[in-house]
Amino acid sequence: MGVSGVGKTTLGSMLAKELSVPFYDADSFHPASNIEKMQNGIALNDEDREEWLARMSSLIPEWQNSGGGVLACSALKEKYRKQLAGNTKNDLEWIFLYEDFSIIADRINKRKLHFFDPSLLRSQYDILEPPDYGIxxxxxxxxxxxxxxxxxxxRMPGIGIIGLGVMGKSLALNLASKGYSVAAYNRQESEEEKDLVKNFTAKNSGEFDFHVFEDLQDFVLNLKPPKKILLMIKAGPPVDEMLKKLIHFIGPGDLVMDGGNSHFKDTERRYERLAQSGIHYLGVGISGGEEGALNGPSIMPGGSIDGYNLIKDIFKDMAAKDRKGDSCCTYIGAGSSGHYVKMLHNGIEYGEMQLIAEFYYFLRFFQNWLPEEISALFKEWNKKEKSFLLEITADILIKKEANDYLLDKVLDIAGQKGTGGWTTLAALEVGVSLDTITASVFARNISAFKELKNQAGSLYKMPLCKDFEISSEELYKAYKAASIINHSIGFELLRKASVEYAWNLDLSEIARIWTNGCIIRSAFMEDLSEIYTSAETRHLLLYQEIAEEMNKYQDSFIRNVPRIISRGCPMQVSSAALNYFLSFTRDKTSANLIQAQRDYFGAHTYERTDKPRGEYFHTNWKQE
Structure with missing residues (x-):
């Protein structure tokens, strides 16, 4: 692409021959009326180009399906390029040829037997919009x-990945398996890191188009412009340190993406700082673990919309697909929204994991079920739920080491990397009650007090009361109700954050990209994607569809969670969900007494039920 006389036909035909594909000259697709205008020295307008561009746009997919080709076309404006690319696959390459006006004008004047009037060259330069992408x-x-x-x-790699740990390595293989040329760099400050790069190169460089670099500058300079770099390194200071190094080798129009679990406020700071240098920045939530990264994760990019447009085709190829075949990747919003949404995803994940663990614990130690029986029950539940977490739990329960259940040998201390706690703090900042997710974080916290718990166990003799029966169906209803509430709490935080930070989050799209590839994928996510398509979103528990579901489960939920706890079985998330539900569905609560107490000792005032909202009163509560 480029102005007339820049060499599109010459270089295009040479390139087509080199690549062994057909060559197409856009000039041959002009209608006669356009040619006549140009011969008479009349510049084409957008209306003149409409039919011409539409015709080529319809042909490009045919050329691609036939093995590709090279098209020489001026494509002077961005909107022309968008129209040309409208019907194409993702693998369209743009090559922009350019030179100074005086040099091209001299070439045009020497050209013979061409319909283009040399006097029109200046008009082309006047409307030319050089792309900020392509070669x-x-x-x-x-x-x-x-x-x-x-x-x-x-032949330069179209994307570079920094960090060849579990996720980085799997994403690199994912892209390479889809035909992308991938550059990779991993710091080599230890022998372990040197072996990691060496082993990765030896194992994969022959099968896929990998370019592994030991020097950061070489890595960056060998990327196809505009450079697209995905950081898959530990969150926190390592990201800032890497950005300080990268800034010397990248420039305006390039794209840097952080695919780790960075705190959204760090991402916001980095996004704003790099934007000042004209560098696009995306905070990219990626969920799916090692298997998802390799076969197709759920991807949540937020930040520069122009940066997203540079990478969206690659991301959509890399991501999992929903049941309709659409990519489980969507642009989340500006700033740090992508990492915020991923943080909340992890919060819901915390709640769901703890919830499943509670029902396992009750069945195993309070109902004396064998692991195979619990596994079978979870598989039965999962015929409805299609939950990834239920699926893997069923597998975990029956895994044996020799003749013993491996799970029984796993120390009961649950680790965490911080995203659950971040979610709780984020909820406090926007005034959302995050009961289930917070309870799941605290459950992991208390699991770490192993020595203290051992001491407490010798001081307090808690009977294992097993004197009641509960059906599998009743248990399922309690589990399902708590799970719905956990999801509703999580999505309520997204709804409030969307307003607080002006992100305009599309909750339906977020639920859709969580239907596959990610850790919290389930059939319920598909329901949520449909529910949130309404024009005005509201609290999930206020939708009629959800109310009808909860009405099926709430009696069992309200009755049986307290019964289980009364037998000495801890149910942190289940009880938090129940308390949230009971508080949310009561039009009157105990908060009036709390406000009166605040007014008593601190003169904080209160509103009255018999007066309009917004009027405040103070009382001397002491009896005179």
């Missing part, structure tokens, strides 16, 4: 030298 070639050398430069740049 840029200044045609100051011979056609042969320019062709060599084009070929070299075409």
């Amino acid at each position: 840029h070639i200044k045609v100051e050398n011979s056609p042969e030298e320019s062709l060599k430069e084009i070929i070299e740049k075409l």
Whole structure:
């Protein structure tokens, strides 16, 4: 692409021959009326170009399906390029040829037997909008030298990944398996890291188009412009340290993405700082674990919309697909929204994991069920739920080491990396009650007090009361109700944060990209995607569809969670969900007494039920 006379036909035909594909000249697709105008020195307007661009846009997919081709077309404006690319696959390459006006004008004047009037060249330069993507070639050398430069740049990796840990390595393999040329860099400050790069290269470089670099500058310089770099490194200071190094080798129009679990406030700071230098930045939530990263994760990019447009085709190829075949990747919003949504995803994940663990614990130690029986029950539940977490739990329960259940040998201390706690703090900042997720975080916290718990166990003799029966169906209803509430609490935080930070989050799309690839995928996510398509979102428990579901489960939920706890079985998330539900569904609560207490000792005032909202009163509560 480029202005007339820049060498599109010459280099295009040479490139087509080099690649063994057909060459197409856009000039041959002009209607006769356009050719007549240009011969008479009349510049084409957008209306003139409409039919011409539409015709080529319809043909490009056919050319792609036939093995590809090279098209020489001016495509001077961004909207022209968008129209051309409208019907194409994701693998369209743009090559922008450019040179100074005086040099091209001299070429045009020497050109013979062409319908283009040389006087029109200035009008092309006037409307030219150089793309901030693709390969840029200044045609100051011979056609042969320019062709060599084009070929070299075409063969450069289209994306670079920094960090070859579990997730980075799997994402690199994911992309390479889909035909992408991938550059990779991993710091080599220890022998372990040196072996990691060496082993990865030896195992995969022959099968896929990998370019592994030991020097950061070489890694960056060998990326196809605009450079697209995905950081898959530990969150926190390591990200800032890497950005300080990268800033010396990248520039305006390049894209840096953080695919780790960074705190959203760190992402916001980095996004704003790099934007000042014209560098696009995305905070990218990626969920799915090692298997998801390899086969297709759920991807939640937030930040620069222009940056997202540079990478969206790659991300959509890399991501899992929903039941309709659409990619489980969508642009979340500006700033740090992508990492915020991923943080909340992890919060829901915390709640769901703890919830399943509670029902396992009750069945195993208070009902004397064998692991195989619990596994079978969870598999039965999962015929309805299609929950990834229920699925893997059923597998875990029956895994044996020799003749023993491996789970019985796993120390009961649950680790965490902080995203659950961040979610709780984020909820406090926008005034959302995050009962279930907070309870799940605290459950992990208390699990770490192993020595203290051992001491407490010798001081307090808690009977294991097993004197009641409960059906599997009743248990399922209690589990399902708590799970619905856990999801409703999580999505309420997203709804409030969307307003607080002006992100305009699409809750339906977020639920949709969580239907596959991610850790919390389930059939319920598909329901949520449908429910949230309404024009105005509200608290999930206020939707009629959810109320009808909860009405099926609430009696069992309200009756049986307290019964289980009364037998000495801890149910942190289940009880938190129950308390939330009972508080949320009562039009009167005990909060009036709390407000009166606040007014008593601190003169904080209160509103009255017999007066309009917004009027405040103070009382001397002491009896005179």
